[in-house]
Amino acid sequence: MRQGTVLGLYCFALIGESLQTFAKYLRSVPSLHEAEPVWSAPQDTVCIHIQRGELVYLGIVSQEVPALEVLELLEGVVLALVEYIGHLSELTIKENFATVYQLLSEMVDSGSAVTTDTSVLRGLVPVPSLVDRVIENVSGIGIRTEKRPDVNTSSTPWRSQGIRHTNNEFFVDIVERIDATVGADGSVVSYDVSGDISCKSRLTGMPELLLVMNRADAMDDVAFHPCVRTSKWHAERVMGFVPPDGQFKLASFHIATDAAPRLLPLQLRAAVSRQSDQSHTIEISADAGQSGNKLVEKIQVRVPLPAQAYNIRVQCRAGTHAVSNVRLPQVEWSLKSLSPADRGARLTIQYQVRAPSAAGTGAPQLSPSPGSSQSALAAFVDFEVAGYSVSSIKVDSLKMLVESYKLFKGVRYVTKAGSFQLRF
């Protein structure tokens, strides 16, 4: 593991020690992704961490707390930092430490989470603008017109008073994800649909919106942004809310598994054969499935091969392919689009596996290292269908109350592959 910089706000001896043992623990696991998120450190502290991008975010607790609260807080911290400084890396965090520090001290007050809502944070910590910083550094003169940060403690903490826009617009994006595992014969092993309703609001004043969905009952488990009045939802299955300004996630939902037909926009099959113990062939076929006659786009099939694979030959009918070998050999197959009218696409991978090293396990013809898999087991699939909602959930209407100006309303649907796997 690479040595990383550690950013800590409160430098108690206790934390330093736990940090060191935690770093040791991270180095002791075979791969970083196998480190347990909740780890009990010998110093009578518990290390709770998440991994996002190339960074590890750690919370150290020394008394009993809800574990998920810490994880959600770390997640919230990451989201807020991303919104403030963009891509997060050791470098960008170091460059923006002043902002990071200020944000952390607003988000956490001596161990208790205060807020991670960026619309609130924006009122407390100014968003650094690159141009300002450059000019400041060059000329030594501050040009920023100091906008005094303000606190909003109204009943709608996510929206401040007096917002004005010349063009009033409201956009709704319904993004659905299919999590599925598909067997080699195309059968569905597991299937799950979840979705987000994301909005982008540019509205003047304090508008109150009413969003009505066509199949509200099919949404099995709905989690709302704090702005949504849950009582109204329970009584009338209507989402009533005063929207925050800008981009926000209004709700996320889950489709009841038994209520949804298992529609797959992409029909995938795989056939694996062995010519000999060393020589393997994988054939994958992709055909357009049920996608409401919409084009399935941005199809990507990623096939990780066993570590001992070599002499990899790939052929495909339609699309392009690439072989990479960063940590493990891997074949990537990309297809721009697939429509029902298209002839199905095919991918053939042939590879050989290095003969086992002669380390004597005592028994003949055994696989080399115990348990190591000699063949590829699964492919990871990505795709997108614009204009299609796999759950057939649609926006019935969007009304604005209180304010009375004209607004432009837009709705978009997209269905994507979530964690979508094809087994061999």
Added chain:
Amino acid sequence: MMNAALQTNFARLQIMKRKVLAALRKGENYELKTELNSEYKERRKEAVRRVIANMTVGKDVSGLFTDVLKNMHTDDLEIKKLIYLYLINYAKTQPDLVILAVNTFVKDAEDTNPLIRALAIRTMGCLHVQEVLDHLSDPLRKCLKDPSPYVRKTAVMCVAKVYDLSPTTAEENGFVEDVRRALSDSNPMVISNAVTVLTEINEMAPGQNVWRLDAKSVPTLLAAVNECVEWGQIAILEALADYTPKTEKEAESICERLLPRLQHANGSVVLTTVRLLLNYEKYVHRADLLSQFTKKMVPPLITLLSSEPEIQYVALRNINIILQRHPKLLSKEIRVFFCKYNDPIYVKYEKLDVLVRICSERNTEPLLNELKEYAREVDVDFVRRAIQAIGRLAIRYESSADKAVKVLVELLQLKVNSVVQDVVVVLRDVFRRYPRNFADVVPTLCEHIDYVNEPDAKAALIWILGEYSEHISNISNLLGTCIESFLEEEDEGVQLALVNSAVKFFLKRPQQGQALVLKALQTATEKCANPDVRDRAYIYWRLLSADPNAARTVALVEMPPVELESANLSAPLLEELVAELGSVASVLQKPSRLFVYKKADKAGVPRDSEMAYTGLDDAEGGAASAGDNGTTGGIDTSNEGEPELLISF
């Protein structure tokens, strides 16, 4: 010689390097000192930024204390915040210098801008210095009654810090009473912070019951929970979950009021609500309500499984506990727990546990197919657990045994070394459970005899050979080869199994077995170094020569059927973990006193503030000993002494 010279050179280099670095550091601090005193505001600002940057990466910038302090009088909020951070960092090591800053804090606490008032109060609390305390009381008292809710909620938080430093100061100034009063504040955020602080004070002073949620405050909390931010909601829900309702009616209405909290995007809000509902099961008696509550828990729990892996992990650990209270809760959702190929290993282990737990007789078939897939994966431990899971299903449901054995035999034929070992061990247990059902599988098993090379698997295989000798055509050869290599075996279990199986074979087929058993017993008694093996062989030998019929009743007796070892937590531990659902304890599945830091002793004596950082409660067992308990596998051995013994499978 060369070495010595090199070493001196190296040492010299090290000294030089240290000197240069020291000079550089001094140089940089010197430069910063100049900049901090610059007449241009922006240069001073940039210098403060750099000081903080150096502090972040662990450089010592404490020497700049007075120069940094000079910049405190400013209306630039960013500079103010950064300097406050600097103060917090060095307050512990230079408390007397911090006093110099007190005047500015006191002045800031009266600023017209509520943000600055709150910032001053918050920072003074964070300094955590006894000396500051005397200057803090007056501003804090004012801020607790501030017209701005933002200041009030910050001031409330500050009381916890004061209490931590000196409980007497907090009590004498009436701060704790002020916080109790804040429970009926008009602003939900102030209310939720008050709950947080009172809970924290209770933890700091165990046994003193500084605060107990009373029925009077419940309605305000219920109203506030819908309006405050997610973190405040968690605090209020936690407090309500530990509350004991006065009447059944009250319990019912609290549950009903809080059901909508299950639909929150924050997983912790969801899980804390689940905890509350489970805790209230003992107060609510209406069956229709109870079943409505449990039904409502299912979808949000399932949703947690489509979150990031870390959240999934915590959810799964807790689901494992919930299922021990409500075994049938998720039996319809089995497919949600199927492992993805790229799930992190810690998620896979938990899913596997849940799968075996919720599998009912009806859905063994799809699960067995699924487990077969897992047994083909790379990770040896995961593969082993998958194979053991197949065995558990076979033993638990007789109707699934045929399919399970079929799957196991298919896995055997993959001829992967570690898989063969694990399958043989599991097959032995299945054969013991159904002694007459699977004799026809034994010949196939014998075809793979060459692959078996780990002691456990060998012992299992030899036991099978002895038990099913009549079904194996070349049994004399097989057993013969094994006995040939008797002395090469280092494992006692294998040697004992060999002696036993040779005796069994002889008793079943005296003609064929005579030479074999003789050879086995001779080798064991004369050449084996292990006294237990020798003794066992002697006993058999005497028994066989004295009374073969008696030997038959000893060696060929039908064994008691294997019992499934319990994967459940002991009842008292389960109760404790359900009550604390969602907590770190529930994730680690051991009581919190075994791993978290004890702040104060049980007696509740007002303690020295420094104790919080140095003192350790040695009355409780350390985390290390808990780890030892955790590894205990095998049969349920919960003895009365250690109710928290964990049994894993």
